[in-house]
Amino acid sequence: MMDIIARGDAEKVHDGEINSQPAWYxxxxGVYHPQKxxxxxxVFDCSxxxxxTCLNEHLLTGPDLTNTLIGVLCRFRKGQVAIMCDHQFHVAQEDQDYLRFLWWEGGELEARPSVFRMRVHLFGAASSPGCTNFGFKHLAAQGEGEFSxxxxxxxxxxxxxxxxxxxVESDTEAIQLVREARDLCKSGKLHLHKFVSNSKQVIASLPTEECVESAADLSLDLGQAKVERALGVQWCxxxxxxxxxxxVKKNPFTRRxxxxxVASIFDLLGFVALFILIGKRILHAMCRDKVG
Structure with missing residues (x-):
C-alpha cells in the first residue's frame, strides 16, 4: 500500500474535503500469489x-474494444525480440472521490485510519477496461502522421x-519502437513503464526505474531463470x-x-492440450458413469 501511495497512484484526502461531496469507500x-x-x-473490491448496491452497478462498461487475447499472444511470439510493458490511466479528478479507501499512515495499526483516494483506474472496476481500451485507440488515432x-x-x-x-526482428527495431511508443504515450500524458525484454540491449536503452526489478539479469547459470507472467502464461x-x-492441490476425489x-492449467494456445486431455478423459468417464 505504501508503494501505491509513494508512486502517486493514491493520495490522502485532507480533512476539509472529506464531507465536501458524494463519495464511495x-x-x-491483500492477496498472495502461489507462484510469487x-x-x-x-485488491480493491468494487463489487x-x-x-x-455496489460501485460496479453504477459504472458503465461501454462497448467491447478489447483486443483478442490470442491475437496479442500470437504477435508476441512472432519476432525474435520480445517486449512487454505496463501502464495505468488516470481517473478524472472530479470522479476520484468515488474511489476512496481507508488506510493507516506509516502502517500504525493502532492509530485512526486516514482517508485516501485512488488517482488511477482500478483493475476490478467495471468501467476500467472500456476506458483503457478507448484511451489507447484514441491516442493511436491522434498520433497518426506525427508518430510512426x-x-x-x-x-x-x-x-x-x-x-x-x-x-520485432532486431534489437535496433525494438529500441526504436519502444522510444516512439513512449513518446506517443507521453503526448497523451500516459506513462509506459515496467518494461521487460529478452534483449539486454533493449533493457540497457531504458532508464532502470522504467524496467521491472532485475529485468537486466537474464542469466541462466545460477538459480532459477527469470520468469514473468505474460497474460497469464509463464514466460521464461x-x-x-x-x-x-x-x-496439484489436494482436491477431493469427486467430479468437482x-x-x-484440470481447469487449473491456463493454456490459451493449446500447447499442453495433449496432457490436459488425459484429465478431461477421466472427467468425461466419471460423468458418463455418473460417479459421485
Whole structure:
C-alpha cells in the first residue's frame, strides 16, 4: 500500500474535503500469489455491497474494444525480440472521490485510519477496461502522421487492457519502437513503464526505474531463470519460451475436484492440450458413469 501511495497512484484526502461531496469507500484486502512467494498484491473490491448496491452497478462498461487475447499472444511470439510493458490511466479528478479507501499512515495499526483516494483506474472496476481500451485507440488515432505507423499499431493492437506485448526482428527495431511508443504515450500524458525484454540491449536503452526489478539479469547459470507472467502464461525471459508450472492441490476425489484440477492449467494456445486431455478423459468417464 505504501508503494501505491509513494508512486502517486493514491493520495490522502485532507480533512476539509472529506464531507465536501458524494463519495464511495472501497474495501480492499491483500492477496498472495502461489507462484510469487512473499509478494503481496492489494485488491480493491468494487463489487462489495453496501445498502444493497455496489460501485460496479453504477459504472458503465461501454462497448467491447478489447483486443483478442490470442491475437496479442500470437504477435508476441512472432519476432525474435520480445517486449512487454505496463501502464495505468488516470481517473478524472472530479470522479476520484468515488474511489476512496481507508488506510493507516506509516502502517500504525493502532492509530485512526486516514482517508485516501485512488488517482488511477482500478483493475476490478467495471468501467476500467472500456476506458483503457478507448484511451489507447484514441491516442493511436491522434498520433497518426506525427508518430510512426509501427508505434501507433503497437498502441492500438498489442495491448490487452493494461499489458502491452509485442515482438520485432532486431534489437535496433525494438529500441526504436519502444522510444516512439513512449513518446506517443507521453503526448497523451500516459506513462509506459515496467518494461521487460529478452534483449539486454533493449533493457540497457531504458532508464532502470522504467524496467521491472532485475529485468537486466537474464542469466541462466545460477538459480532459477527469470520468469514473468505474460497474460497469464509463464514466460521464461532468458530462453524466450513459454513454460507451465503445475501445482496439484489436494482436491477431493469427486467430479468437482477433478474439474478443479484440470481447469487449473491456463493454456490459451493449446500447447499442453495433449496432457490436459488425459484429465478431461477421466472427467468425461466419471460423468458418463455418473460417479459421485
Amino acid at each position: 472501497i474495501l480492499h484486502h 512467494p512473499g509478494k503481496i498484491r492489494v 462489495a455491497r453496501f445498502k444493497d 505507423q509501427a508505434a501507433a499499431r503497437f498502441i492500438q493492437r498489442n495491448f490487452y487492457v493494461d499489458d502491452g506485448l509485442t515482438s 525471459v532468458a530462453s524466450d519460451t513459454f513454460q507451465f508450472r503445475v501445482t 475436484g477433478v474439474l478443479s484440477t
